[in-house]
Amino acid sequence: MFTEVKYRMISTDAKMLYGLLLDSMHLSIKNSWVDRQGLAYQFFTVKEAQEKLDFGHEKICKLFSELERSDPIVRKRQGQGKPSVIYIKKF
DSSP states (O other), rough: OOOOOTTTTTOOHHHHHHHHHHHHHHHHHHOBBOOOTSOOOOOOHHHHHHHHHOOOOHHHHHHHHHHHHHHHHEEEEOOOSSSOOOETOOO
């Protein structure tokens, strides 16, 4: 992601969040967290990201949105009070 032309416009902070998501995805695969299509997924809450990156709620939400718009991740919301399911594309 750091060297691909199409991802150059992604902020450094969003790239750090992406790195955390990649790291977490390895654990999801180890634990066999796959959906019906065989795609690995994870739960990584805004609160977890806040704690790991030491950013506020609003900034983390913007970083997640930036990653979604840039296309390396897909988030599927589950509803009130439940964490979003996160898929990393090209993983």
